[in-house]
Amino acid sequence: MAVADRGAPRSGQAVPDLLIAGAGVAGLWLAVKAARAGLSVTLVERGNPGDGASGGFLGALMPHSPERWNGKKDFQFRALIDLEDEIARLESETGEYCAYRRVGRLLPVTSERGRATASERISDAKANWGGRFSYEVNHTADRGDWPNILHAPHGIVHETLSARVSPPGLLVALLSSLAVMPKIDLRLGTAVVDIIPGDKVAKLSDGSAIGFGHMALANGVDAFPLIARLMGLQAPSLGGGVKGQAALLDAKAPPGLPLVYDDGVYVIAHENGHVAIGSTSENKFDDPHGTDDRLDQIVERARKLCPMIKHAPIIRRWAGVRPRAVGRDPMLGPIPGASGVLAMAGGFKISFGIAHRMADCLVAEITGEEGPETPLSFSVANHAAKAAKA
Numbered sequence: 032m033a034v035a036d037r038g039a040p041r042s043g044q045a046v047p048d049l050l051i052a053g054a055g056v057a058g059l060w061l062a063v064k065a066a067r068a069g070l071s072v073t074l075v076e077r078g079n080p081g082d083g084a085s086g087g088f089l090g091a092l093m094p095h096s097p098e099r100w101n102g103k104k105d106f107q108f109r110a111l112i113d114l115e116d117e118i119a120r121l122e123s124e125t126g127e128y129c130a131y132r133r134v135g136r137l138l139p140v141t142s143e144r145g146r147a148t149a150s151e152r153i154s155d156a157k158a159n160w161g162g163r164f165s166y167e168v169n170h171t172a173d174r175g176d177w178p179n180i181l182h183a184p185h186g187i188v189h190e191t192l193s194a195r196v197s198p199p200g201l202l203v204a205l206l207s208s209l210a211v212m213p214k215i216d217l218r219l220g221t222a223v224v225d226i227i228p229g230d231k232v233a234k235l236s237d238g239s240a241i242g243f244g245h246m247a248l249a250n251g252v253d254a255f256p257l258i259a260r261l262m263g264l265q266a267p268s269l270g271g272g273v274k275g276q277a278a279l280l281d282a283k284a285p286p287g288l289p290l291v292y293d294d295g296v297y298v299i300a301h302e303n304g305h306v307a308i309g310s311t312s313e314n315k316f317d318d319p320h321g322t323d324d325r326l327d328q329i330v331e332r333a334r335k336l337c338p339m340i341k342h343a344p345i346i347r348r349w350a351g352v353r354p355r356a357v358g359r360d361p362m363l364g365p366i367p368g369a370s371g372v373l374a375m376a377g378g379f380k381i382s383f384g385i386a387h388r389m390a391d392c393l394v395a396e397i398t399g400e401e402g403p404e405t406p407l408s409f410s411v412a413n414h415a416a417k418a419a420k421a
């Protein structure tokens with residue numbers, strides 16, 4: 032059915048072509064892309080934009096490692112390439128600044144085995160990264176304290192594909208873009224509580240109901256139980272949350288420093304001299320937003336890794352819950368058994384680098400126009416099959 036054929040008003044209320052639940056980085060990109068494609072969009076957010084995992088400040092845009100190339104890695108690679116232009120367009124349309132920069136990444140090599148693995152990846156990167164980006168080993172860091180060369184007894188990997196962006200800057204730019212678009216209805220402080228796909232109606236927390244042409248669940252970790260319910264599955268089976276804690280330091284660091292990554296610790300210099308440090312990965316937690324000594328340990332490791340930030344004061348501590356689907360890949364596309372309802376969840380640790388491309392896939396699904404190919408492993412059916420085996 033063509034998009035224009037839908038939209039019969041229900042109870043006097045216009046029916047949006049696309050109803051989106053959740054205004055994190057996923058839902059906001061989807062709203063922008065859908066509106067650019069001419070769809071009318073209602074975006075329903077339980078609290079405020081960025082209340083979920085997207086409200087942090089790390090903004091690392093790091094590729095998967097270049098060996099054993101597959102659909103997921105290819106999808107992310109293309110997304111990381113496109114993002115540069117996507118952000119330039121957003122900035123020029125809105126006048127907002129996202130502090131995007133392709134700074135590359137340094138990874139200290141701490142064992143002989145690590146050195147051998149890194150050496151093998153040089154040719155994988157040449158083959159799979161399109162010749163434009165390099166992956167080298169034994170690069171001498173420009174500065175001995177970024178990272179600490181004593182921390183890299185077997186050399187340093189330097190790859191030039193990684194970038195970083197300011198998460199708050201990007202969210203503001205996406206919201207500014209929506210603010211000037213026609214046919215956008217943003218409803219804050221309202222949650223989707225139920226969906227009746229047969230009627231193409233969603234029930235909202237304010238007691239009202241809203242019809243839709245299509246609906247997308249981009250509501251982070253809370254998408255999984257809703258999707259499972261729509262499919263008649265057991266609630267927690269399709270995915271869950273992994274808590275992460277992060278800290279922001281006022282380090283007066285020069286902008287343009289590469290990301291540093293070592294064994295789960297990220298150090299990211301942002302444009303304003305701030306340095307973001309992350310992250311814990313906690314599968315079990317009582318308080319999704321609290322920070323504790325696990326964060327202090329990460330900060331201590333980061334200070335040893337990059338002595339430049341040894342004395343930099345912490346100006347913000349933050350925690351959020353990353354949405355991780357059962358199959359570990361993002362969950363994207365039609366929800367079996369729920370006609371017209373789509374999933375856009377499970378970006379886990381890489382959403383800021385791929386959400387715009389995930390949005391392109393869903394917009395193509397809705398409009399029938401050509402769009403990027405969604406890897407099979409992203410499909411809801413694939414995740415459900417994995418859940419059934421678990």
Ligand SMILES: Cc1cc2nc3c(=O)[nH]c(=O)nc-3n(C[C@H](O)[C@H](O)[C@H](O)COP(=O)(O)OP(=O)(O)OC[C@H]3O[C@@H](n4cnc5c(N)ncnc54)[C@H](O)[C@@H]3O)c2cc1C
Binds near residue numbers: 079274309310375377
């Ligand atoms: C410490 C930490 C560091 C990270 N670092 C990086 C990084 O460097 N790079 C990177 O790419 N990613 C990073 N991530 C992961 C990234 O933040 C997440 O993958 C991403 O934010 C998920 O975005 P989302 O839009 O899918 O979900 P969310 O941002 O969680 O958004 C979901 C939204 O839906 C709303 N909502 C929930 N239920 C409903 C409902 N029923 N109705 C309406 N609205 C609802 C919520 O209020 C929320 O605003 C990090 C995460 C953490 C925690």
